[in-house]
Amino acid sequence: MNDTYLNFVNSPFGARLARSIGLPKPEVLRRYRADQPEFDGLVAIGAGREPQLLDALADVISRTGFTSVAHQSAGLWMPLANRHGLMTGRFEPAEAGPHGSVAALIFDASGIEDSSQLDAAYAFFHDTLRSLGKSGRIIVLGRPPEACANPRQWTAQRALEGLVRSLGKEARRGITANLVYVEADAQSHVEASLRFLLSPRSAYVSGQVVRVGAVPAMQPPAFDWTRPLAGQRAVVTGAARGIGAAIAAALAAEGAHVIGIDMPSALEALDASIRQLSGTALAFDIAAPEAPAQIAAALDELGVDIVVHNAGITKDKTIAKMSEAAWHSVIDINLAAQERIDDALLAAGTLRDGGRIVCVSSISGIAGNMGQANYATSKAGVLGRVQSMAAHLKERRITINAVAPGFIETQMTAKIPLAIREAGRRMNSLSQGGQPVDVAQTVAWLAHPGSAGVTGQVVRVCGQSLIGA
Incomplete structure (x- = not known):
């Protein structure tokens, strides 16, 4: 079924009319197509105090077509010769490309243990949100509140839900925002979820909280990321x-x-x-x-x-x-x-x-x-x-x-x-x-x-x- 209004305001004439009289202009979402790159562009990575998921995150990014840059103002410091190829230095829009936009913003909040430490999230998104391109992705990584060691940590981690859902409503332009809570022993099981949430496959999934838990110890099945269900x-x-x-x-x-x-x-x-x-x-x-x-x-x-x-x-x-x-x-x-x-x-x-x-x-x-x-x-x-x-x-x-x-x-x-x-x-x-x-x-x-x-x-x-x- 066609959405006549969406099609109209994204036509040349309709776009001009929408701008002139202030009509809302929904973005034509980028959805997955087999003939187009699934992962492409720059990912800006930030972190709070003592982040615990950066290695797992960097491993995932290194296996996609993304390029990543660390955001210094969020407290993230990495050696220049990092084995994952992450660049260091303060993120600037000009680094992203000719349009000054990035494909995704990822913030590792797993080490945040007190509400005062949420300032790092403010610093990261304050600096980078306007540089996120159309149909971009926002992902925040945290720890499940119910597994936290004390009430202050629980409080700070639960606060991330309000942040993510607000970002999803503020960003517009087809951008989605989601929160991934990762249990302490589950870092090795986060890749499929990160790939999905970073991909055009998740075009209509926003404001969601995903929990990734540990699984029984066993040899994980081998699969091809391009055809993961082969033989099933x-x-x-x-x-x-x-x-x-x-x-x-x-x-x-x-x-x-x-x-x-x-x-x-x-x-x-x-x-x-x-x-x-x-x-x-x-x-x-x-x-x-x-x-x-x-x-x-x-x-x-x-x-x-x-x-x-x-x-x-x-x-x-x-x-x-x-x-x-x-x-x-x-x-x-x-x-x-x-x-x-x-x-x-x-x-x-x-x-x-x-x-x-x-x-x-x-x-x-x-x-x-x-x-x-x-x-x-x-x-x-x-x-x-x-x-x-x-x-x-x-x-x-x-x-x-x-x-x-x-x-x-x-x-x-x-x-x-x-x-x-x-x-x-x-x-x-x-x-x-x-x-x-x-x-x-x-x-x-x-x-x-x-x-x-x-x-x-x-x-x-x-x-x-x-x-x-």
Whole structure:
């Protein structure tokens, strides 16, 4: 679905008109394209007192196409001949290139132990924010507050959430800002998350808090960063069209063999979608009592590594006018079916150890929504599943996470009345709706073999929506 306003204000005439009468001008977001560099340009790195994640950060930057520069005013000092190739000296916009802009700002706040030490974050972003280019990235690294040694450290680390979310709202121009809390023994598991948040793949993910935890000691699986899911099998429910089809395509592009599941009535569309990916199409009504056992039996011979619960329905009415059947069907398909399918796959061992479960929720499950009590209840329940099952699945090294889309341009949102649709598009820090590919790329990151330290989490794909903020 096209965003007419976005297209207009980014045309030559529309841009001039927007400037002359003060209309907001949403940026055309830079999204991932296989024919363009994923990582390119200058990254400015700053740090607070006694930073603890710089080595891990420098290792990641050195393996991408970025060039990095240290920001002296933030208290970061490095030898000129640093083995990671980081340059030293105070950051100046002229160093960034002909347009005086940088691709990303990264601040290591892991050593901050007192609120007075937050001044270093002010110094870094005060000096560099105006030099960040369009569709740039802001990442702050910290320690999980709940793991801090004392209340002052907890307080200072928790304060970073307000900083990051404010930066995401102030920066504009398609810039995103996110916070990564890294547990003490998890530095080696942060690369996949940093790559995703620095990449155009995360174009519509902003204002989020990601926790990277330690994982059970084991030899990490070898993978190619260009096709990290090669040799893996992924199940996607509701894969015939829209977000589900985009998820299937993203996982296939990462090398996975995709098994798409949808209703028998959608088999033609499902077959057409999955055939392009050289995948397998399976027609099942996931709400049917026999469906979980049938799905497990269909997959059992080879098993699966990734399960994506995307299938869902809406039957909107205020609860006073909602029929019992409408309530029951939405809860059953959006929530209970996920529970039944996972129970069957886990009991049979069909989902292999070290696997990934990714559930598609919604910001309605976080904030609620008028006329969607059934839908919001089901999507909040999905969040509860993720948070409650993470510890239970950890012994099998299976991660479970959820993505919570905001306003995404789909056939469903195209049916929303114009005024409500425009409000949904504009009420976020990026002033536009997301695309199905934005949800799909976030799912692909959570399914990544390098994301073993990310579990039990909810990541909103909403452009930092004001709804539920």
